[in-house]
Amino acid sequence: MDPAETVPRVMAAILAGGGEEDLPFTGQSTALVHEILPACEIVRRTVREAEAALAAAARAIGRGS
Known part of the structure; x- marks a missing residue:
């Protein structure tokens, strides 16, 4: 195109x-939408997932407990 x-x-x-x-x-x-959440819950989940990813990355490079 x-x-x-x-x-x-x-x-x-x-x-x-x-x-x-x-x-x-x-x-x-639209078939990928399984739930409708308040914005605050989306932010909470995103922060929680980011914290987990950062902690895993820190462990992977030997800088976390």
């Missing part, structure tokens, strides 16, 4: 109230 050709065509279709046929991947990732 040539973005110089595709983007104006898709934008025109969207602004005209259509464009679904030009965006074939829209909605395909």
